[in-house]
Amino acid sequence: MRTLVVAExxxxxxRRVSLEIAAKAKELGDVGVVEIKGERYSPLxxxxxxxKKIEADKPDLVLIGATLNGRDLAARVxxxxxxxxxxDVTAVAVGSGAALVDRPxxxxxxxxxxxxxxxxxxxxxxxxxxxxxxxxxxxxxAIDADASAEKLQFVKFAExxxxxxxxxxxxxxxxxxxxxxxxxxxxxxxxxxxxDALGGAVGASRAVTDAGWRxxxxxxxxxxxxxxxxxxxxxxxxxxxxxxxxxxSSKVIVAVNKDPDADIFKIADYGVVADVFEFVPxxxxxxxxxxxxx
Ligand SMILES: Cc1cc2nc3c(=O)[nH]c(=O)nc-3n(C[C@H](O)[C@H](O)[C@H](O)COP(=O)(O)OP(=O)(O)OC[C@H]3O[C@@H](n4cnc5c(N)ncnc54)[C@H](O)[C@@H]3O)c2cc1C
Numbered sequence: 001m002r003t004l005v006v007a008e009x010x011x012x013x014x015r016r017v018s019l020e021i022a023a024k025a026k027e028l029g030d031v032g033v034v035e036i037k038g039e040r041y042s043p044l045x046x047x048x049x050x051x052k053k054i055e056a057d058k059p060d061l062v063l064i065g066a067t068l069n070g071r072d073l074a075a076r077v078x079x080x081x082x083x084x085x086x087x088d089v090t091a092v093a094v095g096s097g098a099a100l101v102d103r104p105x106x107x108x109x110x111x112x113x114x115x116x117x118x119x120x121x122x123x124x125x126x127x128x129x130x131x132x133x134x135x136x137x138x139x140x141x142a143i144d145a146d147a148s149a150e151k152l153q154f155v156k157f158a159e160x161x162x163x164x165x166x167x168x169x170x171x172x173x174x175x176x177x178x179x180x181x182x183x184x185x186x187x188x189x190x191x192x193x194x195x196d197a198l199g200g201a202v203g204a205s206r207a208v209t210d211a212g213w214r215x216x217x218x219x220x221x222x223x224x225x226x227x228x229x230x231x232x233x234x235x236x237x238x239x240x241x242x243x244x245x246x247x248x249s250s251k252v253i254v255a256v257n258k259d260p261d262a263d264i265f266k267i268a269d270y271g272v273v274a275d276v277f278e279f280v281p282x283x284x285x286x287x288x289x290x291x292x293x294x
Pocket of ligand 1: 180205207208219235241243246258274277
Protein backbone atom coordinates (compact mmCIF):
# COMPACT_ATOMS: atom_id res chain seq x y z
CA MET A 1 0.00 0.00 0.00
CA ARG A 2 1.62 3.25 -1.11
CA THR A 3 0.22 6.66 -0.25
CA LEU A 4 1.23 9.99 -1.71
CA VAL A 5 0.64 12.92 0.64
CA VAL A 6 0.36 16.39 -0.86
CA ALA A 7 1.66 18.79 1.79
CA GLU A 8 1.01 22.52 2.11
CA UNK A 9 2.92 25.14 4.04
CA UNK A 10 1.80 28.15 5.94
CA UNK A 11 4.80 30.52 6.01
CA UNK A 12 7.76 28.20 6.66
CA UNK A 13 5.92 25.44 8.53
CA UNK A 14 3.95 22.52 7.16
CA ARG A 15 0.26 22.96 7.83
CA ARG A 16 -1.10 20.94 10.71
CA VAL A 17 -3.44 19.05 8.36
CA SER A 18 -0.42 17.98 6.27
CA LEU A 19 1.13 16.46 9.41
CA GLU A 20 -2.19 14.80 10.24
CA ILE A 21 -2.51 13.11 6.84
CA ALA A 22 1.20 12.17 6.76
CA ALA A 23 0.78 10.43 10.14
CA LYS A 24 -2.26 8.54 8.80
CA ALA A 25 -0.40 7.59 5.60
CA LYS A 26 2.46 6.17 7.70
CA GLU A 27 -0.04 3.98 9.51
CA LEU A 28 -1.33 2.65 6.17
CA GLY A 29 2.08 1.67 4.70
CA ASP A 30 4.64 3.36 2.40
CA VAL A 31 4.50 7.14 2.23
CA GLY A 32 5.82 9.77 -0.14
CA VAL A 33 5.25 13.43 0.72
CA VAL A 34 5.32 16.07 -2.01
CA GLU A 35 5.00 19.84 -1.95
CA ILE A 36 4.16 21.73 -5.10
CA LYS A 37 6.22 24.88 -5.52
CA GLY A 38 4.79 27.86 -7.36
CA GLU A 39 4.54 31.55 -6.74
CA ARG A 40 0.93 31.01 -5.68
CA TYR A 41 -1.77 28.36 -6.02
CA SER A 42 -2.79 28.04 -9.65
CA PRO A 43 -5.35 25.31 -10.52
CA LEU A 44 -4.04 24.19 -13.91
CA UNK A 45 -0.34 24.47 -13.10
CA UNK A 46 -0.72 22.56 -9.83
CA UNK A 47 -3.08 19.93 -11.27
CA UNK A 48 -0.77 19.20 -14.19
CA UNK A 49 2.32 18.91 -11.98
CA UNK A 50 0.59 16.63 -9.49
CA UNK A 51 -1.05 14.48 -12.19
CA LYS A 52 2.42 13.87 -13.74
CA LYS A 53 3.82 12.88 -10.36
CA ILE A 54 0.95 10.47 -9.72
CA GLU A 55 1.29 8.93 -13.17
CA ALA A 56 5.02 8.40 -12.55
CA ASP A 57 4.78 7.04 -8.97
CA LYS A 58 1.44 5.22 -9.25
CA PRO A 59 0.45 5.50 -5.56
CA ASP A 60 -2.65 3.58 -4.47
CA LEU A 61 -3.96 6.54 -2.52
CA VAL A 62 -3.41 10.29 -2.69
CA LEU A 63 -4.22 12.26 0.48
CA ILE A 64 -4.67 16.04 0.36
CA GLY A 65 -5.76 18.37 3.19
CA ALA A 66 -9.25 19.73 2.52
CA THR A 67 -8.05 23.32 2.71
CA LEU A 68 -9.31 25.99 0.34
CA ASN A 69 -6.70 25.08 -2.28
CA GLY A 70 -6.54 21.39 -1.36
CA ARG A 71 -10.24 20.83 -2.07
CA ASP A 72 -9.86 22.40 -5.47
CA LEU A 73 -6.69 20.51 -6.35
CA ALA A 74 -7.96 17.11 -5.15
CA ALA A 75 -11.13 17.26 -7.27
CA ARG A 76 -9.26 18.45 -10.33
CA VAL A 77 -6.50 15.85 -10.17
CA UNK A 78 -8.98 13.01 -9.57
CA UNK A 79 -11.02 14.12 -12.60
CA UNK A 80 -7.87 14.51 -14.73
CA UNK A 81 -6.67 10.97 -13.94
CA UNK A 82 -10.10 9.32 -13.79
CA UNK A 83 -9.39 8.19 -10.21
CA UNK A 84 -12.08 7.63 -7.61
CA UNK A 85 -12.52 10.64 -5.36
CA UNK A 86 -13.89 11.41 -1.89
CA UNK A 87 -14.01 14.94 -0.51
CA ASP A 88 -13.65 16.35 2.99
CA VAL A 89 -13.52 13.03 4.80
CA THR A 90 -13.09 12.69 8.56
CA ALA A 91 -11.68 9.15 8.77
CA VAL A 92 -9.58 6.99 6.42
CA ALA A 93 -8.82 3.26 6.45
CA VAL A 94 -7.92 0.79 3.72
CA GLY A 95 -9.22 -2.70 3.02
CA SER A 96 -9.92 -5.11 0.10
CA GLY A 97 -8.64 -2.81 -2.63
CA ALA A 98 -10.52 0.25 -1.44
CA ALA A 99 -10.20 3.27 0.80
CA LEU A 100 -12.88 3.19 3.49
CA VAL A 101 -13.72 6.76 4.47
CA ASP A 102 -16.22 8.63 6.64
CA ARG A 103 -17.95 11.61 5.00
CA PRO A 104 -20.21 14.01 6.89
CA UNK A 105 -23.31 14.67 4.77
CA UNK A 106 -26.52 16.72 4.98
CA UNK A 107 -24.88 19.56 6.89
CA UNK A 108 -23.24 17.13 9.32
CA UNK A 109 -26.47 15.32 10.27
CA UNK A 110 -25.35 12.04 8.69
CA UNK A 111 -21.96 10.34 8.59
CA UNK A 112 -21.69 8.16 5.52
CA UNK A 113 -19.21 5.29 5.39
CA UNK A 114 -18.01 5.21 1.79
CA UNK A 115 -15.97 2.58 -0.05
CA UNK A 116 -13.73 4.28 -2.62
CA UNK A 117 -11.99 1.87 -5.04
CA UNK A 118 -8.22 2.35 -5.38
CA UNK A 119 -6.46 4.19 -6.90
CA UNK A 120 -8.20 7.08 -5.21
CA UNK A 121 -7.75 10.73 -4.34
CA UNK A 122 -9.13 11.78 -0.94
CA UNK A 123 -9.24 15.20 0.68
CA UNK A 124 -9.23 15.12 4.49
CA UNK A 125 -10.86 17.69 6.75
CA UNK A 126 -8.32 19.61 8.88
CA UNK A 127 -8.41 18.56 12.53
CA UNK A 128 -10.33 15.34 11.86
CA UNK A 129 -7.40 12.91 12.21
CA UNK A 130 -5.39 12.65 15.43
CA UNK A 131 -1.83 13.92 15.46
CA UNK A 132 -0.53 12.33 18.66
CA UNK A 133 1.87 9.84 17.04
CA UNK A 134 3.01 12.06 14.18
CA UNK A 135 6.74 11.54 14.88
CA UNK A 136 9.31 13.84 13.27
CA UNK A 137 8.26 16.34 10.59
CA UNK A 138 8.19 14.39 7.32
CA UNK A 139 10.74 15.04 4.58
CA UNK A 140 9.03 16.47 1.53
CA UNK A 141 9.93 16.20 -2.13
CA ALA A 142 9.45 19.48 -3.98
CA ILE A 143 7.83 19.37 -7.41
CA ASP A 144 7.48 22.46 -9.56
CA ALA A 145 4.09 23.73 -10.62
CA ASP A 146 3.79 23.27 -14.39
CA ALA A 147 3.77 26.87 -15.60
CA SER A 148 3.27 25.75 -19.21
CA ALA A 149 -0.23 24.56 -18.23
CA GLU A 150 -1.21 28.02 -17.03
CA LYS A 151 -3.93 29.52 -19.19
CA LEU A 152 -5.00 32.19 -16.73
CA GLN A 153 -3.19 35.44 -16.42
CA PHE A 154 -3.25 37.23 -13.09
CA VAL A 155 -4.05 40.87 -13.66
CA LYS A 156 -3.85 41.81 -10.04
CA PHE A 157 -3.08 39.75 -6.99
CA ALA A 158 -3.86 41.37 -3.69
CA GLU A 159 -2.85 39.49 -0.60
CA UNK A 160 -5.09 40.09 2.38
CA UNK A 161 -3.02 40.20 5.54
CA UNK A 162 -4.69 38.14 8.23
CA UNK A 163 -4.03 38.97 11.86
CA UNK A 164 -0.67 37.37 12.65
CA UNK A 165 -1.58 37.25 16.29
CA UNK A 166 -4.13 34.46 16.15
CA UNK A 167 -4.03 30.98 14.68
CA UNK A 168 -5.93 30.35 11.45
CA UNK A 169 -9.59 29.51 11.93
CA UNK A 170 -9.63 26.25 9.97
CA UNK A 171 -6.75 24.74 11.95
CA UNK A 172 -7.33 26.28 15.40
CA UNK A 173 -7.72 23.88 18.33
CA UNK A 174 -9.99 26.42 20.05
CA UNK A 175 -12.54 28.61 18.25
CA UNK A 176 -14.65 31.31 19.91
CA UNK A 177 -17.46 32.52 17.63
CA UNK A 178 -19.86 35.39 18.07
CA UNK A 179 -23.37 35.81 16.69
CA UNK A 180 -26.02 38.50 16.42
CA UNK A 181 -26.45 38.29 20.19
CA UNK A 182 -23.29 40.40 20.47
CA UNK A 183 -25.39 43.31 19.11
CA UNK A 184 -22.65 45.02 17.11
CA UNK A 185 -18.99 45.10 16.04
CA UNK A 186 -18.13 47.45 18.92
CA UNK A 187 -18.66 44.52 21.32
CA UNK A 188 -16.31 42.12 19.53
CA UNK A 189 -13.57 42.68 22.08
CA UNK A 190 -15.58 40.25 24.26
CA UNK A 191 -15.12 37.48 21.67
CA UNK A 192 -11.48 38.40 20.97
CA UNK A 193 -10.50 38.60 24.65
CA UNK A 194 -11.93 35.16 25.35
CA UNK A 195 -10.29 33.72 22.20
CA ASP A 196 -6.94 35.20 23.27
CA ALA A 197 -7.30 33.92 26.84
CA LEU A 198 -7.93 30.42 25.44
CA GLY A 199 -5.24 30.72 22.74
CA GLY A 200 -7.81 30.32 19.98
CA ALA A 201 -9.20 31.82 16.79
CA VAL A 202 -12.22 34.06 16.31
CA GLY A 203 -15.22 32.97 14.24
CA ALA A 204 -18.65 34.42 13.45
CA SER A 205 -22.11 33.48 12.26
CA ARG A 206 -23.31 34.55 8.85
CA ALA A 207 -25.74 37.06 10.39
CA VAL A 208 -22.61 38.83 11.63
CA THR A 209 -20.56 38.67 8.42
CA ASP A 210 -23.59 39.66 6.31
CA ALA A 211 -24.06 42.69 8.54
CA GLY A 212 -20.42 43.62 7.89
CA TRP A 213 -19.53 43.39 11.60
CA ARG A 214 -16.76 40.90 10.80
CA UNK A 215 -14.88 39.82 7.63
CA UNK A 216 -16.27 36.94 5.56
CA UNK A 217 -13.15 34.86 6.21
CA UNK A 218 -14.34 34.45 9.83
CA UNK A 219 -17.71 32.95 8.89
CA UNK A 220 -18.33 29.42 10.14
CA UNK A 221 -20.96 27.25 8.51
CA UNK A 222 -22.38 25.80 5.34
CA UNK A 223 -21.33 28.76 3.23
CA UNK A 224 -18.33 29.59 5.40
CA UNK A 225 -15.53 27.55 6.95
CA UNK A 226 -15.80 24.10 8.45
CA UNK A 227 -13.93 23.87 11.73
CA UNK A 228 -13.08 20.82 13.85
CA UNK A 229 -11.46 22.24 16.99
CA UNK A 230 -11.11 20.54 20.37
CA UNK A 231 -13.25 23.34 21.83
CA UNK A 232 -15.88 25.50 20.09
CA UNK A 233 -17.47 28.32 22.08
CA UNK A 234 -20.63 29.85 20.56
CA UNK A 235 -21.57 33.24 22.01
CA UNK A 236 -25.02 34.65 21.18
CA UNK A 237 -25.52 32.22 18.27
CA UNK A 238 -28.98 30.64 17.81
CA UNK A 239 -27.77 27.38 16.23
CA UNK A 240 -29.29 27.51 12.73
CA UNK A 241 -28.66 24.32 10.72
CA UNK A 242 -26.40 26.24 8.33
CA UNK A 243 -24.16 27.34 11.21
CA UNK A 244 -24.11 23.84 12.72
CA UNK A 245 -22.92 22.46 9.36
CA UNK A 246 -19.57 24.13 9.98
CA UNK A 247 -18.93 23.22 13.60
CA UNK A 248 -20.78 20.11 14.81
CA SER A 249 -17.65 17.97 14.41
CA SER A 250 -15.97 20.04 17.17
CA LYS A 251 -14.93 17.78 20.03
CA VAL A 252 -16.46 19.89 22.84
CA ILE A 253 -19.10 22.57 22.20
CA VAL A 254 -19.91 25.28 24.75
CA ALA A 255 -22.85 27.61 24.06
CA VAL A 256 -23.80 30.83 25.82
CA ASN A 257 -27.26 32.15 24.97
CA LYS A 258 -29.89 33.97 26.99
CA ASP A 259 -32.71 31.95 25.39
CA PRO A 260 -32.96 28.53 27.13
CA ASP A 261 -34.79 27.16 24.06
CA ALA A 262 -32.11 28.18 21.53
CA ASP A 263 -31.33 25.33 19.11
CA ILE A 264 -27.60 25.59 19.84
CA PHE A 265 -28.25 23.94 23.22
CA LYS A 266 -29.43 20.78 21.43
CA ILE A 267 -25.92 20.08 20.21
CA ALA A 268 -23.86 21.75 22.99
CA ASP A 269 -21.91 19.65 25.46
CA TYR A 270 -22.07 22.53 27.97
CA GLY A 271 -24.83 25.14 27.81
CA VAL A 272 -24.85 28.41 29.74
CA VAL A 273 -28.16 30.30 29.81
CA ALA A 274 -26.87 33.82 30.37
CA ASP A 275 -26.45 37.29 28.92
CA VAL A 276 -23.14 37.35 27.02
CA PHE A 277 -22.42 40.86 28.29
CA GLU A 278 -22.49 39.64 31.88
CA PHE A 279 -21.11 36.14 31.51
CA VAL A 280 -18.28 36.50 28.99
CA PRO A 281 -16.12 39.15 30.77
CA UNK A 282 -16.33 37.18 34.04
CA UNK A 283 -15.55 33.90 32.25
CA UNK A 284 -12.58 35.44 30.42
CA UNK A 285 -11.15 36.71 33.72
CA UNK A 286 -11.59 33.26 35.26
CA UNK A 287 -9.79 31.63 32.30
CA UNK A 288 -6.90 34.12 32.57
CA UNK A 289 -6.54 33.50 36.31
CA UNK A 290 -6.65 29.74 35.84
CA UNK A 291 -4.02 29.90 33.09
CA UNK A 292 -1.76 32.20 35.15
CA UNK A 293 -1.83 29.83 38.12
CA UNK A 294 -1.24 26.60 36.16
C1 LIG B 1 -28.27 29.19 2.03
C2 LIG B 1 -27.91 29.67 3.40
C3 LIG B 1 -26.60 29.51 3.84
C4 LIG B 1 -26.25 29.96 5.13
N1 LIG B 1 -24.96 29.77 5.55
C5 LIG B 1 -24.65 30.11 6.83
C6 LIG B 1 -23.34 29.87 7.35
O1 LIG B 1 -22.44 29.41 6.65
N2 LIG B 1 -23.11 30.20 8.63
C7 LIG B 1 -24.05 30.75 9.46
O2 LIG B 1 -23.77 31.03 10.63
N3 LIG B 1 -25.29 30.99 8.99
C8 LIG B 1 -25.61 30.70 7.70
N4 LIG B 1 -26.85 30.99 7.24
C9 LIG B 1 -27.74 31.81 8.08
C10 LIG B 1 -28.46 31.04 9.19
O3 LIG B 1 -29.67 30.49 8.68
C11 LIG B 1 -28.81 31.99 10.37
O4 LIG B 1 -29.57 33.06 9.90
C12 LIG B 1 -27.59 32.54 11.09
O5 LIG B 1 -26.70 31.50 11.42
C13 LIG B 1 -28.04 33.25 12.35
O6 LIG B 1 -26.94 33.86 12.98
P1 LIG B 1 -26.97 34.13 14.54
O7 LIG B 1 -27.16 32.85 15.28
O8 LIG B 1 -25.79 34.97 14.87
O9 LIG B 1 -28.23 35.11 14.70
P2 LIG B 1 -29.67 34.85 15.31
O10 LIG B 1 -30.34 33.68 14.70
O11 LIG B 1 -30.37 36.15 15.26
O12 LIG B 1 -29.38 34.46 16.84
C14 LIG B 1 -28.90 35.35 17.80
C15 LIG B 1 -28.92 34.60 19.12
O13 LIG B 1 -28.35 35.44 20.12
C16 LIG B 1 -29.08 35.25 21.32
N5 LIG B 1 -28.89 36.47 22.11
C17 LIG B 1 -29.38 37.72 21.86
N6 LIG B 1 -28.91 38.58 22.79
C18 LIG B 1 -28.14 37.87 23.64
C19 LIG B 1 -27.40 38.20 24.81
N7 LIG B 1 -27.33 39.45 25.28
N8 LIG B 1 -26.74 37.20 25.46
C20 LIG B 1 -26.78 35.92 25.01
N9 LIG B 1 -27.46 35.56 23.91
C21 LIG B 1 -28.12 36.52 23.22
C22 LIG B 1 -30.53 35.03 20.89
O14 LIG B 1 -31.23 34.34 21.88
C23 LIG B 1 -30.32 34.23 19.61
O15 LIG B 1 -30.37 32.85 19.89
C24 LIG B 1 -27.24 30.56 5.97
C25 LIG B 1 -28.54 30.70 5.51
C26 LIG B 1 -28.88 30.26 4.25
C27 LIG B 1 -30.30 30.40 3.78
